Amino acid sequence: MTDQTLIILGASGDLTARLLLPGLGALLKAGHVPGLSLIGAAVDEGWDDERWRQRVRESAGVDPGGRWIRADVTRAEDLRTVIAAAAGPPAVFFALPPAVTARACTALLDVDLPEGTRLVLEKPFGTSSGSASDLNRLLARLVPESRVHRVDHFLGKSTVLNILGLRFANRIFEPLLNNTHVAAVDIVFDEALGLENRAGYYDHAGALADMIQSHLLQILGLLAMEAPISLEAGEFRDRKADVLRATRLWTPDPAECSRRARYTAGSSFISYADEPGVDPSRQTETLAELVLAVDTWRWSGVPFRLRSGKAIGSSRKEAVITFRKPPRVPDGLTGCDQPDRLRIGFGPDTLALDFNINGPGDPFELDPVSLQAEFGAGELPPYGEVLRGVFDDDPTLSIRADVAEQCWRIVEPVTSAWRAGKVPLLEYAAGSRGPADSLLAG
Ligand code: BG6
Numbered sequence: 001m002t003d004q005t006l007i008i009l010g011a012s013g014d015l016t017a018r019l020l021l022p023g024l025g026a027l028l029k030a031g032h033v034p035g036l037s038l039i040g041a042a043v044d045e046g047w048d049d050e051r052w053r054q055r056v057r058e059s060a061g062v063d064p065g066g067r068w069i070r071a072d073v074t075r076a077e078d079l080r081t082v083i084a085a086a087a088g089p090p091a092v093f094f095a096l097p098p099a100v101t102a103r104a105c106t107a108l109l110d111v112d113l114p115e116g117t118r119l120v121l122e123k124p125f126g127t128s129s130g131s132a133s134d135l136n137r138l139l140a141r142l143v144p145e146s147r148v149h150r151v152d153h154f155l156g157k158s159t160v161l162n163i164l165g166l167r168f169a170n171r172i173f174e175p176l177l178n179n180t181h182v183a184a185v186d187i188v189f190d191e192a193l194g195l196e197n198r199a200g201y202y203d204h205a206g207a208l209a210d211m212i213q214s215h216l217l218q219i220l221g222l223l224a225m226e227a228p229i230s231l232e233a234g235e236f237r238d239r240k241a242d243v244l245r246a247t248r249l250w251t252p253d254p255a256e257c258s259r260r261a262r263y264t265a266g267s268s269f270i271s272y273a274d275e276p277g278v279d280p281s282r283q284t285e286t287l288a289e290l291v292l293a294v295d296t297w298r299w300s301g302v303p304f305r306l307r308s309g310k311a312i313g314s315s316r317k318e319a320v321i322t323f324r325k326p327p328r329v330p331d332g333l334t335g336c337d338q339p340d341r342l343r344i345g346f347g348p349d350t351l352a353l354d355f356n357i358n359g360p361g362d363p364f365e366l367d368p369v370s371l372q373a374e375f376g377a378g379e380l381p382p383y384g385e386v387l388r389g390v391f392d393d394d395p396t397l398s399i400r401a402d403v404a405e406q407c408w409r410i411v412e413p414v415t416s417a418w419r420a421g422k423v424p425l426l427e428y429a430a431g432s433r434g435p436a437d438s439l440l441a442g
Contacts, residue, residue, distance in 0.1 A: 003088035004036050004391055009073040009104060010095035011040030012047055014198070015122065017059045019153070020095060023383020025060030030380060033391050038066030039090075041073060041082045074103040076110035089116030091149075091390050097201060098124055102131075105138050113142060120149040120390055123214040124205055125399065128415075129408035136401040146233070149390050150399035154215040156385030158378030159349040163222040163319075164231070166344070166351070173342065174227075176323065178298045183339065185223060186305045186320045186440055187216045189346070190312040194269045194430065195286075199277030207288040208260070208418075211308035213411045217244065218399070219319055219346075220304055224294045233396040237403070243294055244406045250291035250303055254417035257292075259439055260285035260425055263311045267431025272311075283418075283425050286310040289439045290414060305440050311430035317346040333358060335366035349375040 006024070008016055027033060040052040052068035069085060071078035073096065083090060094101040101121060119139060126132030139148050154160050167174050176182070189211055195202055202210060221240040224247075228239040250257040263286050265271040273280035287309030294304055323340040340355040351373045356366040380388065389397045399407075417423050426435040 004033050005039060005086035005088055005090040006036060006387075007039045007041060007082055007086060007090045007092045008095055009041050009071075009082075009092065010100070011052065011055075011068075012042040012044045013095055015095045016040075017055060019383050020093065020387075021056055021059035022061070023153075023156075023381050023385075023387055025062045026380050026384040027387050027391075028060070028062045028064060030384070032388055036064050036391075037087050038064050039069060039082060039085055040066065041069045041071040041078075043070065043072045045070075074100065074107050076107040079104070079107055080111050083111055083113065083117075086114070089114045089118070091118040091120055093120040094122060096122075098127060098131075102126075102135055102138070105135065105142065108142055109138075116147070117143055118147045118149060118390055118393070119143055120151060122151055124209050125150050125214075125404045126408065127209070129405045129412060132405045132408050136404065139401070145401055146395050147393070148398070148401070149386075149395060150401075150404055151386050152214055152218050152397075152399050153382040153386055154218055154346075155397040155399075156380070156382035157346060158385075159344065159346050159375060160219060160222065161378075162349075162351075162375070163219070163344060167223075168227045177223075177321070179301045181323055182299075182302050182321055183324045184303050184305060184322045185220075186307070186318075186322070187219050187223070188306075188316050188318055188320070188440065189216060189308040190314075190316040190434065191308075191310055192312060192315040194263070194311040195272065195275050195278070197276075199275055203278050203282055203284050206260075206284040207286055207308050207310065208290075208411055208415065212288055212290060212306050213407050216306045216308060217247070217407045217410065220244075220247065220292070220294070220306065221403075223319060223321075224296070224299055224304070226298070231396060233394060236396055237400045241400060241403050241406070243296065243299075244403055244410070246295045246299075247292050247304075247406075247410050248295060249410075249413055250293050252413075254414045255423050257290065257439070258414045258417070258423055259287075259289040259435065259437065260418055260423060261287040261309070261428050261435040262425055263287070263309075263430040264427050266429030267311070267313070269311050269430035271430075285418075285425065287312075287428065287434055290411070291439055292410065307434075307438070307440055309428075309434050312434055313431045314433070315347075318350075319344045319346070329366075332364055333366055334364065336368050337366075338368050349377070351375070 224243040225239040289307040321342040343352040
């Protein structure tokens with residue numbers, strides 16, 4: 001096996017410490033990538049090998065050694081020095097804001113990249129379908145598409161990946177997952193967390209780009225895709241691309257099928273607008289909702305409702321498939337008329353099937369029951385799983401160029417309408433359940 005080097009550009013930042021290094025640590029502890037060399041690079045003063053290694057020890061919980069190179073990652077000359085320090089073809093991780101990533105990629109055009117170099121990019125990938133397409137064209141001049149890893153760490157979450165097993169490795173649910181039997185699909189990621197000092201990034205992204213355009217559309221892709229022949233990258237990504245290409249707003253009017261809202265003071269949070277670093281006039285939403293249609297034979301007519309919010313009183317992270325009512329309930333069976341639901345929880349990791357039976361008590365009276373399973377954590381945390389794909393040269397879990405553009409295309413009518421003020425920015429108190437005017441029933 002060739003030596004592997006991971007180069008992290010923007011290595012002094014929050015993403016590196018909070019997500020990337022812990023994921024890498026888990027991967028190394030599990031015995032993957034033996035002999036990895038790790039190079040941290042950033043423009044910041046005051047970093048050296050020792051400080052970098054200490055950061056790695058603290059965040060990754062392992063000490064693979066490594067070196068620090070001070071570099072302005074938007075300058076070809078500096079990037080040449082960093083790349084030359086790698087043993088073997090490097091994986092270059094851009095732990096940088098999107099605009100800086102684009103400039104670093106432009107600078108790489110003037111650097112000879114070793115054969116086998118992989119480029120790993122964080123979301124948001126561009127800021128629109130146009131800028132994503134520009135970035136894709138740039139990347140295509142640097143390395144082959146199979147060596148571009150556009151990271152979406154939700155695809156590394158074991159319960160998200162479990163959607164494939166649930167749907168395609170048993171006979172029970174899949175025959176029901178279509179417009180004959182399903183009334184609606186909700187994909188919800190409501191977090192108790194607030195801004196967490198991320199104004200510099202979040203105030204430019206907002207909930208729609210931060211969560212829906214990226215993570216939740218990937219979950220939709222897995223829930224709605226046709227069965228791939230295999231999990232080989234080409235097959236799997238083709239099937240996911242098919243459904244995302246068929247996905248559009250539920251109606252042409254974004255005011256009907258989108259909501260945006262921002263939290264005000266409440267619980268232990270100050271108002272989002274008063275957070276340090278936030279420019280309230282940007283009108284950044286901390287909660288977004290969209291209703292989408294997946295225009296395929298299987299899903300035509302079934303609304304997919306996506307929602308994500310910050311500072312919500314009780315966190316709720318799940319996909320819920322709500323089934324249509326049974327065609328007819330025999331006369332004489334009375335009571336509960338809750339619809340049947342399949343719920344896939346993304347933290348805690350659970351699976352639940354809610355349905356009605358004439359169980360305890362009066363045998364002619366229906367009662368709701370729930371069959372539940374809880375899962376332990378996956379072998380690797382999501383970033384570890386994603387990095388494994390990078391080191392194995394397996395792009396299965398990475399977002400393909402066309403899909404990155406499609407995901408912007410899906411949300412663009414909404415972002416334009418929001419920018420033009422055609423959809424009001426609602427408010428909700430931090431710690432509440434979100435705005436009263438929600439598109440999600442119940
Ligand atoms: C990140 C978003 O990509 O995903 C965050 O930027 C969000 O705002 C996070 O909190 C949620 O993912 P996880 O894995 O922490 O639940």
